[in-house]
Amino acid sequence: MSLLAAHNLTKQYDEKDSLFTALNKVNLSIEKGETVAIVGKSGSGKSTLMHLLALLDTPSDGTISLLGRDTGKMSNKQLDRLRNKAFGFVFQQFFLNANNTVLDNVILPLKIAGVGKKARKEKAMKVLEDVELADKAKNKAKDLSGGQKQRVVIARALVNNPTVIFADEPTGNLDSATGRKIEDILFNLNKQHGISLIIVTHDHELASRCQRRIYLKDGEIVREERK
Numbered sequence: 001m002s003l004l005a006a007h008n009l010t011k012q013y014d015e016k017d018s019l020f021t022a023l024n025k026v027n028l029s030i031e032k033g034e035t036v037a038i039v040g041k042s043g044s045g046k047s048t049l050m051h052l053l054a055l056l057d058t059p060s061d062g063t064i065s066l067l068g069r070d071t072g073k074m075s076n077k078q079l080d081r082l083r084n085k086a087f088g089f090v091f092q093q094f095f096l097n098a099n100n101t102v103l104d105n106v107i108l109p110l111k112i113a114g115v116g117k118k119a120r121k122e123k124a125m126k127v128l129e130d131v132e133l134a135d136k137a138k139n140k141a142k143d144l145s146g147g148q149k150q151r152v153v154i155a156r157a158l159v160n161n162p163t164v165i166f167a168d169e170p171t172g173n174l175d176s177a178t179g180r181k182i183e184d185i186l187f188n189l190n191k192q193h194g195i196s197l198i199i200v201t202h203d204h205e206l207a208s209r210c211q212r213r214i215y216l217k218d219g220e221i222v223r224e225e226r227k
């Protein structure tokens with residue numbers, strides 16, 4: 001059974017006196033453990049597709065199934081719980097809380113999930129070790145470099161043992177050497193823990209590391225490549 005299956009997925013946005021179709025009848029399935037890049041020019045609908053797949057937004061038409069269950073039939077509460085349990089996010093708009101410590105930022109999803117104080121601290125420290133930032137646990141997030149912040153975002157995405165990590169331009173604001181390190185962390189997670197990766201990127205080198213590349217143009221899938 002597919003991890004995620006989109007059927008005729010369509011998203012329209014209201015414009016002044018018409019509708020703008022950002023995504024047009026997209027069909028796509030993603031298997032457990034797969035690494036998938038979503039590629040395309042700016043405005044092609046990549047983020048729109050990613051937000052729909054991540055169940056952060058609802059489609060105008062079409063369906064998304066998660067492990068065979070139609071997510072359109074779930075309540076908001078069920079969706080919130082599901083996202084918190086199964087998904088990790090590496091999005092630029094999900095900033096860290098700048099004035100909180102690194103540790104508190106990483107702990108947040110566990111707090112939401114109701115994990116006890118001691119256990120959540122242990123888990124958070126463990127993932128901070130995985131991204132080699134345990135020594136910065138007590139620092140404020142705002143005092144870190146760009147690459148370190150991005151590693152904290154990954155640690156936070158990881159802390160709930162997600163089934164899938166969604167990343168929207170995860171290396172977009174980083175120099176290429178730091179970007180490669182961030183990529184290595186993500187692909188190691190895939191290899192070692194079977195976490196699926198769905199990555200929106202402009203970066204062809206990053207896209208080429210994924211098992212599949214899906215090319216979007218004007219809201220439609222125009223091409224697909226597999227390794």
Ligand code: ADP
Nearest residue numbers: 013014022040041042043044045046047048049
């Ligand atoms: P990409 O991530 O590939 O750059 P997006 O998915 O962000 O593209 O956007 C696809 C198209 O939908 C763009 O033309 C964008 O202007 C439009 N769009 C995205 N979000 C909205 C919104 N909330 N309201 C209106 N139009 C939007």
Ligand code: MG
Nearest residue numbers: 046047048200
């Ligand atoms: Mg985008």
